[in-house]
Amino acid sequence: MSTLHLPRPIARLMEEALDLLFPPRCAGCGRPEWPWCPACAATVSPLLPPVCSLCGIPWLRGERCSRCKEDPLHLDGVRSCYIYSGPIRRALHQLKFHGRYRLAQALATGMVEGWTRFGMEADLLVPVPTSSARQRQRGYNQAAVLAQALSERLALPMHPQALRRVRATPSQVGLAQRARRENVREAFAADPQWAWGKRVVVVDDVCTSGATLEACAAALYQAGARSVWGFTLARVILKEERDQKLRL
Numbered sequence: 001m002s003t004l005h006l007p008r009p010i011a012r013l014m015e016e017a018l019d020l021l022f023p024p025r026c027a028g029c030g031r032p033e034w035p036w037c038p039a040c041a042a043t044v045s046p047l048l049p050p051v052c053s054l055c056g057i058p059w060l061r062g063e064r065c066s067r068c069k070e071d072p073l074h075l076d077g078v079r080s081c082y083i084y085s086g087p088i089r090r091a092l093h094q095l096k097f098h099g100r101y102r103l104a105q106a107l108a109t110g111m112v113e114g115w116t117r118f119g120m121e122a123d124l125l126v127p128v129p130t131s132s133a134r135q136r137q138r139g140y141n142q143a144a145v146l147a148q149a150l151s152e153r154l155a156l157p158m159h160p161q162a163l164r165r166v167r168a169t170p171s172q173v174g175l176a177q178r179a180r181r182e183n184v185r186e187a188f189a190a191d192p193q194w195a196w197g198k199r200v201v202v203v204d205d206v207c208t209s210g211a212t213l214e215a216c217a218a219a220l221y222q223a224g225a226r227s228v229w230g231f232t233l234a235r236v237i238l239k240e241e242r243d244q245k246l247r248l
């Protein structure tokens with residue numbers, strides 16, 4: 001059962017009670033050490049500058065990567081805290097299929113570091129809304145779990161109701177960049193009551209092409225947001241990005 005639907009103090013008490021019974025474990029491999037065991041801590045890959053000023057992939061040669069020069073994402077920018085690999089990949093899998101408050105707390109520590117590293121600023125955090133069918137299946141939205149943990153750590157407001165999905169979209173897995181953008185176009189709507197005049201940061205677990213964050217941003221700009229950045233725990237480095245980069 002997810003504890004996310006309970007009032008937060010009660011959810012936390014339950015987590016604390018569970019910690020006594022089941023001590024917190026390494027987010028990457030489950031050994032009884034927290035947040036990472038030494039082996040996982042040695043293999044997590046923080047995403048470090050220099051990065052492309054727009055999409056945030058590791059990038060050495062000038063301000064924008066080749067893809068952003070040719071076909072830029074339409075939002076203020078994207079930043080991610082880790083390369084999607086090793087222990088981070090395993091931790092996200094855990095979070096996706098066995099949502100745990102403690103795990104989100106462990107991952108939030110790295111997100112706060114990433115936030116500071118990239119000088120992020122926001123008036124409002126908004127998680128990428130998952131489809132209601134997917135949320136029903138899992139009982140919670142992992143982007144919201146991460147955004148909630150980040151919001152508590154940074155003392156920034158989070159309002160999931162600022163953004164909603166207005167149409168279900170097939171999974172992005174296996175789609176090429178152009179198809180991904182087409183797949184999520186106009187899939188979201190934002191509420192000006194929350195977004196108007198705000199510097200909004202859209203939070204998600206993983207960024208692959210940036211297409212979902214871009215579609216969220218389109219809705220938020222339309223609702224009057226002053227700026228929209230994407231911020232994700234992890235970043236998938238695509239094959240063509242590995243080929244074009246020169247680093248990693």
Ligand SMILES: [Zn+2]
Binds near residue numbers: 026028030031039041
């Ligand atoms: Zn470990």
Ligand SMILES: [Zn+2]
Binds near residue numbers: 055056064066
């Ligand atoms: Zn780029």
